[in-house]
Amino acid sequence: MDLSTLRSVINKRWSSAALLGLLTATTLAGPVPALADDRAEPPSEPPRVQLVLDVSGSMRATDIDGRSRISVAQQAFGEVVDALPDETQLGIRVLGATYQGKNKQQGCLDTQQIVPVGPVDRTQAKAAVATLRPTGFTPVGLALREAAKDLGAGTTARRIVLITDGEDTCAPPDPCQVARELAAKGTTLVVDTLGLAPDEKVRRQLLCIAAATGGTYTAAQSAEDLTDRLKQLVDRARDTYATTPAKVDGTNACPGAPLLSPGVYTDRESFSEHRWYRVPVRPGQELRASVSIALDRPVNPDHGVLLRATTADGRELVRGVDAGSGRTDVVSTGLRWSAGDDVERPEASDPTPEASASSAVTTVCLVVSNMFSPRADTAADPGMPVELTIDVVAASSAPDGPDLGRGWVLLLLLTLAGLLTGLVTGLLTRWWVATWRN
Secondary structure (H helix, E strand, O other), rough: OOHHHHHHHHHHHHHHHHHHHHHHHHHHHOOOOOOOOOOOOOOOOOEEEHHHEOOHHHOOOEEEEOOHHHHHHHHHHHHHHHHHHOOOEEEEEOOOOOOOOOHHHHHHHEEEEEEEEEEEHHHHHHHHOOOOOOOOOOOOHHHHHHHHHOOOOOHHHEEEEEOOOOOOOOOOOOOHHHHHHHHHHOOOOEEEEEOOOOOOHHHHHHHHHHHHHHOOOEOOOOHHHHHHHHHHHHHHHOOOOOOOOEEOOOEEEOOOOOOOOOOEEEEEEEEOOOOOOOOEOOOOEEEEEEEEEEOOOOOOOOOOEEEEEEEEOEEEEEEEOOOOOOOOOEEEEEEEEEEOOOOOOOOOOOOOOOHHHHHEEEEEEEEEEEOOOOOOOOOOOOOOEEEEEEEEOOOOOOOOOOOOOOOHHHHHHHHHHHHHHHHHHHHHHHHHHHHHHO
């Protein structure tokens, strides 16, 4: 037998052995479960974002990587605009960009929308920002109020991203108070703030604006930090819903907790707090829940969030695991649980159909817990923004695998499977060796 013929025989016999092993493994494991279709419907409205840029005189300072603050912001804007999804509606408003005089009353009216909110014209947007030169005062409060008008009303959350290096020099209106007023109107407006100067007064003001609207605050220490964070915030605008999240107040125990139907809810949670909610689930249904907590203030790095589903008497059904996404502004987790026979339900004393239907419902207790700890200078109130998504769907119809049993029965089956695999492998090896020698 020549070398080429020998290789052909060996390859064919090894292929036969591999195929037999694969078939054996498939038989033992059972059919592969079907994957559920988890594709969510897109929101009814496109994301709407307004970027608000401070172009006051202090933006001339050259303390970010040896470059001026305005040039770093312009570069970040250009990179973000290039990476924008086509469906995003973007607007750009500036403050302190045109008035060069010293009349404070006039300078504190200096805010303009240079790109209206709408489908992105990348060339127009980048050109409008590239021509800006640091000029005047810093009317942050007025710019926020006008930016909210620019975004208009609608069913989805609107987002403002404010980039500034200084404290408002024109109050009133005080920007923190403006943020509170906007939040009180129920306009689902979120303001995220980015600070370009290591100033404690600026930090406190921007943190207050973000906290009032459920947004986040970040100090950008480099051009890369600013660009990366700005991209994150603009991308986050895509995480909108077709309906406005409903306000809900969780309790400190399951009894008396709010009863939730499928939907999206918002709440606030203090540091190291547990908040409880209840969801009714019928046999044949599957509960899907997820929670996100926005890190809208500085916290220590040992943080995390836990979502658990329990019975009314405290027995744990399932718990979620932190869903790492690489983002540092939001921590999320989720869980899925199907109603079955593993939950004991109280027997109904009333034999009527209404009582029987009621007794078939399992009231699942959901508890959101966080292990956040504040830094020394971090305010505890208000609590951190929490977003809870609830859905109850038909349980997955994926086929069940074969029941291999438990305990000694499972051990016996595994032993027999191992002996069979060893026997088949030995016979194939002996056959191959005998054939190869010939």
